Amino acid sequence: MISESDLTALLVTLKLALLTTLILLVLGTPLAWWMARTRWRFKFLLEAVVALPLVLPPTVLGFYLLLALGPNGPLGGLMESLGGRPLAFTFTGLVIGSVFYSMPFVIQPLQDAFAGIGRRPLEVAATLRASPLDRFFTVVLPMARPGFITAAVLGFAHTLGEFGVVLMIGGNIPGETQVMSIAIYDHVEGMDYANAHILSVGLLLLSFLMLIAVYALNRRFRVVRP
Amino acid sequence: MTIEARFRIDRGSFTLDVSLSIPARGVTSLLGPSGCGKTTLLRAIAGLERCHDGLLKVGGVIWQDGRRFLAPHQRPLGYVFQEVSLFDHLTVVRNLEYGIKRVPKSEHRVSLNRAIELLGIGHLLERAPGTLSGGERQRVAIARAVAVSPRLLLMDEPLAALDPSRKQEILPYIRSLHQELEIPVIFVSHAPDEVARLANHLVLLEAGRVVATGDIQTMLTRLDMPLAHDSDAAAIIEAVVTGHDENYHLTHLDFSGGRMTVTGNAMRTGDRVRLQIAARDVSLTLERQSDTSILNIFPATVDAIIDEGSAQVTVRLLAGDVPLLSRITKKSAAELGLEPGKPVYAQAKSVALLT
The missing domain is CATH 2.40.50.100 (RNA polymerase II/Efflux pump adaptor protein, barrel-sandwich hybrid domain)
Structure with missing residues (x-):
């Protein structure tokens, strides 16, 4: 039913979304924590930068990433001088692009969750002998669990649907940078509506199921925390 | 054995500037009108308010001076906050164990069972904090603070959020704490009736300064102090x-x-x-x-x-x-x-x- 090339595109997409989400969670957690706690007066500038991919056309983001990752760009040039390939039109380049593209969907829920905890539970933990790192793992992480679920699922789902950025910096290399949204586009271009349908329905269901999971999990969690 | 404290904390419109010496036994009450700096002083003692040139010595041990500053988690104290402060993601018993697990065995002087028994919360252990009444929650919070075997127990108006009958429910437990466990308590209050019931020693604060300190019997009857002039003196x-x-x-x-x-x-x-x-x-x-x-x-x-x-x-x-x-x-x-x-x-x- 599903062709081998479409299956490859599906696997590339899932791998991309998974890697992007993991990277964003690892890098985004400290950043979101810092943004939720700092009293730095220019924090709003950083917040605006983080939110930029929400409003920017993906082609604009993709265009500048293409310049940066290409052989003449700073990142691509660096890779070439180190004996590697430029990052444009590679899976690695795609991951970098996706991290920027999905950044607000991970950072913002985390920042909100951290800010919602407030200082008090941390002070309580401190008076109960918990060191700062201990407090982070035993108080902040469990209390921010709904934020992490939201961040992970939104980051993952948003990366699944990525199109414009991929088009600009990924190209359409099967097995490396051809993702589902591009495959669907190809099918439609080739008037192959049947296969376009299969992939589209798959993507639609997957996204819908994940969002159902987020809201169901977070609702269950809220019952415990009135 | 005394507690010696000297703090100067500048908060723009408000300055706390205190220097006091109080006995490291019994219940000491910090009394004064809202905004006089009682809570800030208590937080400074806990290390929750940073005051770098402050001095704090508890029973001969320096908790902070110009060079050293023990972070809150390094100070052997217990703290009961004014409002509900239980961890909602943990059951009552997990809340109680949170602190005790982090205290070395050699420093355990109050067992978990003793704290549970003193505060009468044995029947609540498996409950979620969200299902408890205000009085029950505060009792759990007190037990949790006591269970870390503190050298000093700090309480910030632990009864303020409770209605009068709940207060009556908790007061005897607080009284029994220093009698049974011999833990010195510093207790913030703006209610003279609580002070009369609990305190052995009184520190009167006003506008960020210490007005006077002394034992409760003297302080209540000093004619140069406001308490003796209250209509309920x-x-x-x-x-x-x-x-x-x-x-x-x-x-x-x-x-x-x-x-x-x-x-x-x-x-x-x-x-x-x-x-x-x-x-x-x-x-x-x-x-x-x-x-x-x-x-x-x-x-x-x-x-x-x-x-x-x-x-x-x-x-x-x-x-x-x-x-x-x-x-x-x-x-x-x-x-x-x-x-x-x-x-x-x-x-x-x-x-x-x-x-």
Whole structure:
């Protein structure tokens, strides 16, 4: 039913979304924590930068990433001088692009969750002998669990649907940078509506199921925390 | 053993500038109007407010000075916050264990079971904090703070968020803490009735400064202090139960100034109790009255007299070495010829047993 090339595109997409989400969670957690706690007066500038991919056309983001990752760009040039390939039109380049593209969907829920905890539970933990790192793992992480679920699922789902950025910096290399949204586009271009349908329905269901999971999990969690 | 503290914290519109020395035993109350810096001082003692040139010595151990600063989690203290502060993601028993797990075994002096028993929360252990009443939550929070075997227990108006009947439910538990566990307690309050029940020592704060400190009996009766001028001004007497009058359901108590009789016979002989006598319930005579319904009459000496508005005076008395207050009219004081040193008889119309 599903062709081998479409299956490859599906696997590339899932791998991309998974890697992007993991990277964003690892890098985004400290950043979101810092943004939720700092009293730095220019924090709003950083917040605006983080939110930029929400409003920017993906082609604009993709265009500048293409310049940066290409052989003449700073990142691509660096890779070439180190004996590697430029990052444009590679899976690695795609991951970098996706991290920027999905950044607000991970950072913002985390920042909100951290800010919602407030200082008090941390002070309580401190008076109960918990060191700062201990407090982070035993108080902040469990209390921010709904934020992490939201961040992970939104980051993952948003990366699944990525199109414009991929088009600009990924190209359409099967097995490396051809993702589902591009495959669907190809099918439609080739008037192959049947296969376009299969992939589209798959993507639609997957996204819908994940969002159902987020809201169901977070609702269950809220019952415990009135 | 004392606690020595010196802090200066500048918050723009508000400055806390205190230097005080209080005993490292019993209950010390920080009393003062809202915004006087009580909570800030307590937080500074806990290390939650950073004050780098502050000094804090607890029983000879330096917690902070100009060079060192122990972070809150390195200070052997317990802290009970004003509002509910249980971890909602943990059950009651996990909340209780949170602190105890982080204290080295060699420092355990209060067992978890002892804390649970003292606060009467054995039946709540598996519950989620969200399902508890306000009073139950605060008891769990107190047990959690006590279970870390603190060298010093800090309490920030732990009763403020509770209605009066819940307060009555918790007060005895707090009283038993320092009696049973011998943990010194510093207790923030703006309610003189809580202070009268709990405190042995009092620190009066106003606008970020210490007005005076001293033992509770002295502080409540110092005529140069605001407490003695309150309309509810009252003295506190520590007394020992010495016997009962079974026929009339009365209890006799001895204090250094004489004998008191109160109604009821629930207390055992030898119990130490705290009595409160309001200034407006104490009248004075020059001779011992015999034809009177008043049971509590004892000799005293006038220590000082101060005007209270245009018609009244407050008289400070000494019965033995125990200070008492009497609020009478200026006219009566003049007719009795009251002056410092004059012997009188104090008649207490009502004596409240503080439990």
